[in-house]
Amino acid sequence: MQVIDAHVNLGIGRYKKQDIAAILSGMEENGVDRCVLCPVEEYVTVYNREGNEMLVKACCEYPDKFYGFAAANPWYGERAVKLLTDAFEAGLHGAFFVSSLQGFSIDDHIVDPLIEVCRRYSRPAYFHTATPAFALPLQLAYLARRFPDVNFIMGHCGANDFVYDIDASMYKTPNLYLETSLNYCETIYRVIRDYPDRVIFGSDAPRSPQKFELGKVQKADAGPDVMEGVLGGNILQLMERSSASGW
Numbered sequence: 001m002q003v004i005d006a007h008v009n010l011g012i013g014r015y016k017k018q019d020i021a022a023i024l025s026g027m028e029e030n031g032v033d034r035c036v037l038c039p040v041e042e043y044v045t046v047y048n049r050e051g052n053e054m055l056v057k058a059c060c061e062y063p064d065k066f067y068g069f070a071a072a073n074p075w076y077g078e079r080a081v082k083l084l085t086d087a088f089e090a091g092l093h094g095a096f097f098v099s100s101l102q103g104f105s106i107d108d109h110i111v112d113p114l115i116e117v118c119r120r121y122s123r124p125a126y127f128h129t130a131t132p133a134f135a136l137p138l139q140l141a142y143l144a145r146r147f148p149d150v151n152f153i154m155g156h157c158g159a160n161d162f163v164y165d166i167d168a169s170m171y172k173t174p175n176l177y178l179e180t181s182l183n184y185c186e187t188i189y190r191v192i193r194d195y196p197d198r199v200i201f202g203s204d205a206p207r208s209p210q211k212f213e214l215g216k217v218q219k220a221d222a223g224p225d226v227m228e229g230v231l232g233g234n235i236l237q238l239m240e241r242s243s244a245s246g247w
Helices: 020-030 041-045 048-061 078-089 109-121 137-146 163-170 185-194 210-218 224-243
Strands: 004-012 034-039 066-071 094-097 125-128 152-155 176-179
Touching: 004 020, 004 048, 004 210, 004 224, 020 034, 020 210, 034 048, 034 094, 034 224, 041 048, 048 066, 048 078, 066 078, 078 109, 094 109, 109 125, 109 137, 137 152, 137 163, 137 176, 163 176, 163 185, 176 224, 185 210, 210 224
Parallel strands: 004 034, 034 066, 066 094, 094 125, 125 152, 152 176
Antiparallel strands: none
């Protein structure tokens, strides 16, 4: 069974600090085969190109270990479209948004041009959720329904405060996936039961220890086929679709 952590932070930011050596060490210690790398705060909000180049470098150096999700702040307008396009052309596998830091509501049309880039390159879009009032599950569901041919990942599946919005968000939104980090065990077990093909393990390391987040998911009372998907197979399907035009 291949274990893929769908949310690991790379970079030295104001709140999150983690380098490649620490990521590789954690993967070896916890039995994680691959990670999806995401940029930290400053690279998400302002220094998009520098952060994306950092991810490209890491993925090129360790192609069997890392995928990379690029950042582009939609307030940059056409510049953001070029930033995301360049990142995909360089081989990154998805887009990463933290709208509560970037200063827009997930369902605001300001992000539409960047989602169009995701559609053009068949790349998934990851959105942090659970920070009111700009990063809520139902906002993401509305965006996903506007773009039914783009796959979206709900970061933290609403975390703890917005778990009651999960079912309404998933209803008639087959292109929406749930990432498990920072959530209660009870919620993780429930979504694995209810949406086994659309739950994706993620840790948000170093914000939360990879070992802790992985342990929560591994304790789910689900069969081996389901766990194979949750721990790696479901995100791998998304990555394999994007790899067709990657390196």
